[in-house]
Amino acid sequence: MVDSYQPLDHELALDRDCTTLSRHVFQQLQNFGPDAQDLSALMNRIALAGKLVARRLSRAGLMEGVLGFTGEVNVQGETVKKMDVYANEVFISVFKQSGLVCRLASEEMEKPYYIPENCPIGRYTLVYDPIDGSSNIDTNINVGSIFAIRQQQGEDLDDSASDLLQSGRQQIAAGYILYGPSTMLVYSIGKGVHAFTLDPSLGEFILSNENIQTPEHGPIYSVNEGNFWQWDEGIRDYIRYMHRHEGYTARYSGALVGDFHRILFQGGVFLYPGTVKKPEGKLRLLYESAPLAFLAEQAGGRASTGTQDILDVIPEKLHQRTPLIVGSREDVALVESFIQERAREEASVAVKT
C-alpha cells in the first residue's frame, strides 16, 4: 500500500475534468440519500438549461429570429426579448418529465407554471429569471440566468403558490449562470459557493473555483449613477463619499449577474436602491435578490435592503421588488451607515418641528 502516493499530473487533470456538478453535490453532502440524489439531479438539469441557453446566445448573431423583441410586454411591464421567451421555455422543458420540480416561478410568467406529472413526486419549486440583463443581448454584452430551489410546502391545492411567500432562508439551493467570455455556473447548496466553467469540448461544467470567499472589503462600487437625483439623501451621501475618497472605482454593466459576479470574486458592493419613482427598487426579490443574497452570505458577504437583511424579507407577492445592496461585509455596512445617519437626522428634525 503506497501511503504517500503522489498523483501524476494527468491523473490530477482527469480528476478535475470529472468534477462535474452532480458529483460535486454528492461530495458536499457526503451521502447518496434521496435528498442528495434530488439535488444532484436538479443541478444537472440547471446545467443542461445553461448549456442550451449558452449555445443559442453564442450563435444569436448568425441565426434568424433569435435577437430583438417579441412585441410583447411581460408581467413586469417590460418589453420582452425573443431570448427571454426562449430561455424561459428552456427551463420549463428541461424540468418536464424530470419527476423533480412541480412548479416553476419565473420573471417572465405572471403565475407559476405547474408540471402536474411531477407534482405527486417532485416537491421542489424552481424560481428563476431566465435571462437577466436581456437589454445587453443585442450588443453581445454578458447576461445571466438566476435560479433558486425551494421545497414545496403543503399541497398548494389552489395553485396560489402562497408557500413561496417565505423568506430567502427557505432556499435549498441558489445560483446563477453567467454567459460571458466563458459560461460559468455558480451555485451553493448551503455549503459554500462554487463555480463551474463550461468546457464546450466536453459539454460539461467543470469545477473551476471552490469555496469562493468575498473579501471583507473591495474597491468596487457598482451602481447606475444616472439615477442619482432619484435616490434618497442617504444613498446620495454614500455616492458623494465614493467621489471624494481615494481607493474606490466604479464598474457597472447594466446586467446584474455580471456585476454581482465581479463583486463576489473581487469584493466591493453592488447597489440598486429604491428611487422616487420606484421606492421598492427595480430588482425582484424571489428570483433575483434572494438567490444572490444566499450566495453572498455563503461567500462571507452580506445582502441588505438598506435596513434589513435580504434573506429575512418575507415577500407579500410573487413578483415583489426590493432595494438591493450586496457584496463585501464592510462595504454593505458603509452604505447602511449613510442611510442610518440620514434617518437619525430626519428623525431629530421631525422631533424639533
Ligand code: P6P
Ligand atoms: P438599469 C436588467 O434589466 C436588470 O434587471 C438587472 O440585470 C440590472 O442590474 C438592472 O436591471 C439594470 O437597471 O436601470 O441600471 O438599466
